[in-house]
Structures are given as C-alpha cells and as structure tokens.
Amino acid sequence: MATITCREFQAYLEPWMEGERPQDVQAHLRTCPHCSSVVSDLELIHTEASSWNAAEQDAPERVWTSLRAQLEQEGLIRETIPEHEDAAKVQAPRTGWFSNLFPQLPRPVLAGAYLAALVAVAFALSGPVNKRVNEARWLKGTQTSTSPLSAQLNFAEQNSNTYIARSNPDVTASLHQNLALVDKYIALCEKSVNEEPQNEVARDYLYEAYQQKADLLTQMTERGENVQ
Amino acid sequence: MPEAEAIRLAQQGDAAAFERLYRLHNRRVYSLCLRMVSNTAEAEDLTQEAFLQLFRKIATFRGESAFSTWLHRLAVNVVLMKLRKKSGNESSLEELTEPDEDSGGPRRDFGGPDLRLSGSIDRVNLQRAVDQLPPGYKSVFVLHDVQGYEHNEIAEIMDCSIGNSKSQLHKARMRLRELLHEALRAQAREDRKAASADSGGKD
Numbered sequence: 001m002a003t004i005t006c007r008e009f010q011a012y013l014e015p016w017m018e019g020e021r022p023q024d025v026q027a028h029l030r031t032c033p034h035c036s037s038v039v040s041d042l043e044l045i046h047t048e049a050s051s052w053n054a055a056e057q058d059a060p061e062r063v064w065t066s067l068r069a070q071l072e073q074e075g076l077i078r079e080t081i082p083e084h085e086d087a088a089k090v091q092a093p094r095t096g097w098f099s100n101l102f103p104q105l106p107r108p109v110l111a112g113a114y115l116a117a118l119v120a121v122a123f124a125l126s127g128p129v130n131k132r133v134n135e136a137r138w139l140k141g142t143q144t145s146t147s148p149l150s151a152q153l154n155f156a157e158q159n160s161n162t163y164i165a166r167s168n169p170d171v172t173a174s175l176h177q178n179l180a181l182v183d184k185y186i187a188l189c190e191k192s193v194n195e196e197p198q199n200e201v202a203r204d205y206l207y208e209a210y211q212q213k214a215d216l217l218t219q220m221t222e223r224g225e226n227v228q
Numbered sequence: 229m230p231e232a233e234a235i236r237l238a239q240q241g242d243a244a245a246f247e248r249l250y251r252l253h254n255r256r257v258y259s260l261c262l263r264m265v266s267n268t269a270e271a272e273d274l275t276q277e278a279f280l281q282l283f284r285k286i287a288t289f290r291g292e293s294a295f296s297t298w299l300h301r302l303a304v305n306v307v308l309m310k311l312r313k314k315s316g317n318e319s320s321l322e323e324l325t326e327p328d329e330d331s332g333g334p335r336r337d338f339g340g341p342d343l344r345l346s347g348s349i350d351r352v353n354l355q356r357a358v359d360q361l362p363p364g365y366k367s368v369f370v371l372h373d374v375q376g377y378e379h380n381e382i383a384e385i386m387d388c389s390i391g392n393s394k395s396q397l398h399k400a401r402m403r404l405r406e407l408l409h410e411a412l413r414a415q416a417r418e419d420r421k422a423a424s425a426d427s428g429g430k431d
Contacts, residue, residue, distance in 0.1 A: 013398070014394065014395070014398040017398065017401070018394060038405070040345075040346065041345040041346075041405045041408075042401050042402070042405060044345050044346060044349050045345070045349065045354065045373070045401055045404050045405065045408070046373050046401065048349045048350070048351070048354050049354065049358075049369070049373035049374045050373060050374070050376070051351075052263070052351065052374045053259075053374060053375060053376060056255050056256070056258075056259040057255065057258070057259075058254055058255045058258065059254045059255070059257075059258035059271075059272060059275045060272060062272070063254070063258070063272050063275050063276050064247070064250055064254070066276055067250070067276045067279055067280060068243075068246075068247070070276070070280055071243075071246065071280070071283055074284075076241060076246075076283055076284065077241050077242070077243040077246050077283075078241050078242070078243060
C-alpha cells in the first residue's frame with residue numbers, strides 16, 4: 001500500500017478528527033510516532049473538554065431576580081394570563097358588571113367593576129373616535145382624562161387598604177408588592193403618554209395598566225371582605 | 229408547561245412563561261458565557277443580557293429555527309460583542325501575537341517537542357489555554373467540544389458555513405495543543421531550575 005508523508009498527513013488531519021479513516025492515513029499513523037502523537041493530543045483535548053458538560057450548573061438565582069426586575073421595569077412582562085382571556089384585547093368591562101351599577105354607592109366588592117367601567121369610559125372618550133372630530137380636543141382629552149382616573153384609582157387603593165388589613169400579613173405583603181409593581185408600570189406608561197400623547201399604542205398600554213390596577217384592587221377588597 | 233406553550237405565552241408578556249423559558253435554558257447559556265469569559269460575575273451579566281435581548285425580541289420569533297438555536301445565537305453575539313470591546317482596549321502587542329483567525333493552518337503543527345500531553349491535560353490548564361484563544365476559535369470550540377453542538381447547529385448559531393465551523397474547530401484544537409505544549413515546556417524549565425537550585429544549595 002502506498003504511504004503518505006507527514007506533510008501530506010496534515011491535509012488529512014481535519015477530516016480524520018471528523019471521523020474519516022482512509023487506509024493510507026491509517027497506515028501512516030501506524031508507522032509515524034510524531035503524527036500519531038498529534039492525533040492523540042487532539043483527541044485528549046476533545047475528551048477533556050467534553051467532560052466539562054457534566055459539570056454545568058444553573059446561573060445563580062440573583063441573575064433571574066435582576067432580569068425579572070429589568071423586564072418589569074421595561075413593561076415587558078405581566079402576571080399569568082388566564083387561558084380564556086386574550087390580554088391584547090382589554091376592552092369591554094367584565095361580563096355582568098352592568099347589572100351591578102346602581103344609583104346607591106357600590107359595595108366594596110363591586111368597586112373594581114366600577115373602576116373598570118370608569119377606565120373603559122374614560123378611554124372611549126379620549127379614543128380615536130374623538131380624534132377624527134377634533135385633534136386638538138382629542139389631545140386635550142387624552143391628557144386630562146388620565147388625571148381624574150388616576151385620582152379615582154388612588155382613592156380606591158386607600159379604601160382597599162382598609163379591607164386588606166384584615167387579611168393574612170403574608171398575603172397583604174404580597175398584594176402590596178404586586179401593587180407596587182403595577183404602580184411602577186403605570187408610571188412608565190403615563191410618562192410615555194405624556195411624552196407622546198398622539199401615540200395610540202402608548203395610550204393602550206396605559207389603559208391596560210389602569211385595568212390591571214383596578215383588577216388588583218378588586219382582588220384586595222374581596223380578600224378583605226372574605227376574612228370578615 | 230411545554231416550551232412551545234411557554235413561547236406563545238411569553239410573546240404575550242406572561243411572566244410565568246418568561247420564567248419557564250429562563251429555567252429551561254439558563255444553564256446552557258450561563259455555561260457558554262462562563263467558558264467564554266472565565267469570570268463568574270461577567271458570565272452572570274452576559275447571561276442576563278442575553279435573556280434580556282431574547283425577551284425584548286421574542287415577539288419576532290417565528291419558529292423558523294429551533295428556539296434554543298435562536299437563543300444561543302443571541303448569547304454568542306452578546307459574548308463576542310463583549311470580547312471584541314475588551315480586545316479593543318488591550319495592547320496591540322497581544323493582537324499581533326495572536327494568530328489571525330482567517331489565516332490558513334496553524335503556525336506550528338508537526339516536528340514539535342517530545343513532550344506528550346497524555347497525563348498533563350486537566351481542567352485548569354485546558355481552561356487557561358482556552359482563555360487565550362481568539363474569540364472566534366473559542367466560540368466554536370466551546371459550542372462543539374464542550375457543549376456538544378453539531379457543526380450544522382454551530383453554523384446556524386454562528387451564521388457561518390458548516391465547512392467554516394469545522395475549519396475553525398480544527399484551528400482551535402491545534403492552537404490549544406500549541407498552548408498546552410508551551411505551558412508544559414515552561415513547567416519543565418521551572419522544574420529544572422528548581423532542581424538545580426536545590427542541588428546547588430546542597431554542595
């Protein structure tokens with residue numbers, strides 16, 4: 001069998017390491033200690049490096065904590081969305097809330113539904129329909145409709161605090177934490193709307209943020225009621 | 229929650245879905261970053277940055293490639309960007325002494341020293357040698373030999389050809405062999421010095 005030289009073997013080294021085994025190359029390796037030591041070294045390097053895989057570990061938990069905080073700050077995440085609800089379409093208030101709107105003051109458990117209605121109405125008034133009619137008036141409407149709405153939510157939050165104080169302290173702490181996250185999200189969205197009042201996407205995000213707060217306050221109030 | 233479902237929900241901003249994807253993939257991404265920069269604090273920052281970019285862009289994921297491939301491409305780009313920024317600040321002497329990634333073949337391959345690597349390779353000295361590889365070689369070496377990706381996967385991650393992946397891997401291994409031999413020779417010189425110092429002291 002014809003043999004190859006060491007120089008010729010160099011050209012075969014890469015395919016050899018990929019698993020190709022030409023007979024003349026095998027023959028050369030049987031007789032050449034230098035070339036066979038090169039192959040042996042490369043195989044050792046590969047074997048040692050492959051063993052590192054087994055020692056892989058998860059990133060420290062602080063990486064997730066920091067990442068999550070960043071994602072929340074950027075408004076990229078929100079709490080788990082129920083299967084039946086499409087979070088992209090936060091429009092009409094919940095089913096059945098209309099029948100609960102009475103002239104008398106709503107009970108605490110209905111406060112959230114009331115707020116949801118308020119949010120929906122406020123944004124309907126400042127929405128695209130008005131924009132077509134009179135752009136200047138629409139801009140003003142967008143800017144001013146959020147102020148009383150925000151005030152309403154803050155008032156509802158104060159009321160909810162009375163009820164939530166009756167709950168388990170751990171639950172209270174967790175709900176307050178969630179409220180703080182939602183407030184941060186609202187602040188971010190309000191800033192966007194103030195900077196770009198013509199931006200409908202920003203307005204939609206703010207609407208969703210207020211809706212989230214209204215939902216959370218409803219939960220908090222209901223929990224407080226159930227503890228009685 | 230299956231990964232496909234987590235991706236769908238994450239594209240809608242669902243927090244639990246984000247976390248699920250993170251838990252599924254953080255180990256490989258973190259390990260890749262750690263092998264590339266050999267510094268836990270930096271590896272943590274790079275891991276966070278890779279996932280942050282992933283979640284910012286997740287709405288654009290269309291399923292044309294595997295999710296893990298897409299994620300690893302982001303991670304490799306984040307790491308290479310960091311390494312290139314760092315090398316821009318280092319002395320030009322180091323750039324001159326490193327082999328050009330695009331040059332054909334290793335500088336020294338055969339007819340080398342009689343020392344063999346058998347028995348001399350361990351995690352510490354191999355990691356030190358890997359640390360000295362140029363970023364491109366290092367990426368392919370870590371992806372293939374450490375993390376077990378095939379060349380077709382690496383080609384997708386690195387946006388190169390399969391042939392290029394094989395070539396870079398081969399150059400990386402040959403360079404590692406040179407570096408390990410240099411380390412062995414340096415150790416042998418130190419041992420001889422120490423031995424002659426001992427015998428000189430005894431005279």
